[in-house]
Amino acid sequence: MKTEFAFGDIVSVAGYENRIFYVDAWSEIKRTEEWGVSEYVEVELTDAINGEFLDAFETDLRLVCRKQFAEDYLLEYDETNYPEPTGVALHFADIFPTLPSVESVAEIGKGLKKVASVMAKKKAQDEVKQIDELLDEYNDYMRLHEAFGDVEYKTKADAVLTKLRREASE
Template structure:
């Protein structure tokens, strides 16, 4: 299934017009029920400014900026009136009809060119949070891989590597 968006693209989401999100991952879903088969794509998103997570359907997304231009776009993005995060929760867009006509609407704050402003502390903080999240995810993946290999083969070398990764994770958490 081909999608319009790719990893690292910045998108806006129906219902979250004043916010921008990074595309982190997507799932191709093929659902079969008594009426037939439906296929759709679900995206995992991270708020580009405050790091909040969101799941949304492809029909609810609108491209703001491609990955290769994302850093420059964020450097110039005005976060003055950017909404505060709702909290450390996950949000799921589950109303397919919500996205109908969204592409026709002018997303508030997305249609105008970004203002030339220096990088704010908030934007720097959000980028730092996103960078730390990616680093933590990579370390957790490495830890889980080594533990699976250790459990499968019983080789102590994998357990040693997993313990080293866990030590890195603890150091990261203390910083």
């Protein structure tokens, strides 16, 4: 199968009036179905003005300009009434109209360091508090064991001591 278009040619597409596209790639499709075989060419295109992507059948294309003349053609092309993109393409210029300044990025970095420092201090305080609570619980069970001689208090104190060792090693 031979296509009449070359990479970089500018074409128009049926259904996309007043728009022009670059030919980026094509696929030669041979489709076999129960009732027969069909062959066709599917072409990948890029809008020459706004960069929107489009797939189309070769039969829907019409040559506007060959690749070697494309640059000159686009220099003289009138874009004043060019249609808006029809798809849901993302245009990063719309999402990020201006990039942040170096100074603002540096300020954000300082803020993140401060937040990380505060979070680290908070975590350390929480760990100290948890260990203090375990020590208090251990001491309470040991006092109860000494006061009443009950083995159950000694078992609970040993369990708290095991948990305390585990927490201290983490």
